[in-house]
Amino acid sequence: MSEPHETIHLSLAEASKRLGVHATTLRRWADAGAIPVYMTPGGHRRFASGDIEALIAGERQHSHELYKLEHVQYTSGSGMIPTATVRLLGPDGQIQTDSAQGTGPVDAIYQAINRLIQRPNELTEFAINAITEGLDAVAEVTVRIREQGAPTTDTNASTTTSLTGRRQEQGIYSGYGVNTDTIVAAAEAYMGALNKMLAARKERIKAEAAAYAAGYASDPAGLPHDLFGPSH
Structure with a gap:
């Protein structure tokens, strides 16, 4: 198992832009626990870049x-x-x-x-x-x-x-x-x-x-006969 790399944190605006969603949507996901969120002493949301990339990769996979x-x-x-x-x-x-x-x-x-x-x-x-x-x-x-x-x-x-x-x-x-x-x-x-x-x-x-189907339409005799079952 590799050593954890240094975590880079993104602001709400930066993270939502990278995800391609509205900041309100990302805020709702964070409040619902769908993605980890970290609060600064000033009360601002911060998101680990690794969590954002993992979410992006997961969405691609779900397709x-x-x-x-x-x-x-x-x-x-x-x-x-x-x-x-x-x-x-x-x-x-x-x-x-x-x-x-x-x-x-x-x-x-x-x-x-x-x-x-x-x-x-x-x-x-x-x-x-x-x-x-x-x-x-x-x-x-x-x-x-x-x-x-x-x-x-x-x-x-x-x-x-x-x-x-x-x-x-x-x-x-x-x-x-x-x-x-x-x-x-x-x-x-x-x-x-x-x-x-x-x-x-x-x-x-x-x-x-x-x-x-395309081959049969152009040359029915050129396809294997057993593809369509026994002839009568």
Whole structure:
């Protein structure tokens, strides 16, 4: 775990400008506890730049959200088998709940999520960083996963840019979580990566279907016959 860096504080006007919201909106979020706020001796609100950047990254990640993490609970300790229960809100609006055991609390949570979503992937990177200081420090977790069966050696594969600015090959998806509970942040990060993977798969299927339809319209005889079932 890296050492916390020096905190830079922003005024209400500076923070709201960076977020692209009205100062009144940011003030309401702070009063509701949606974002940490610090008061100066003079009574002015100050916001840690790390908290603002985390909120921005979280909003970008939510644009890919197919499954929403509603609840996560875990137990772990000396002499105990790490166990986790997660509750997800699915694309169909249905609540799904499952539990699993793992080698640690994070592994147990990821196993429970995998039981619900059932999309094979490989965790390729897991990183934790403290973005604020103190006993209530906010932890930032970044993960990267590889979709099972995705190409890893094709130098011509397309790339995307992760939230951290890193270029990444097609089939690799990053997720970002931030919470005072590092384990919960890890769950949020994993869900973010999974949602990006699922969204990309959905778009890929749509593109393939459109390509098949376009190809059939121009040359029906040139497409595989089994695509449309047995001929009669």
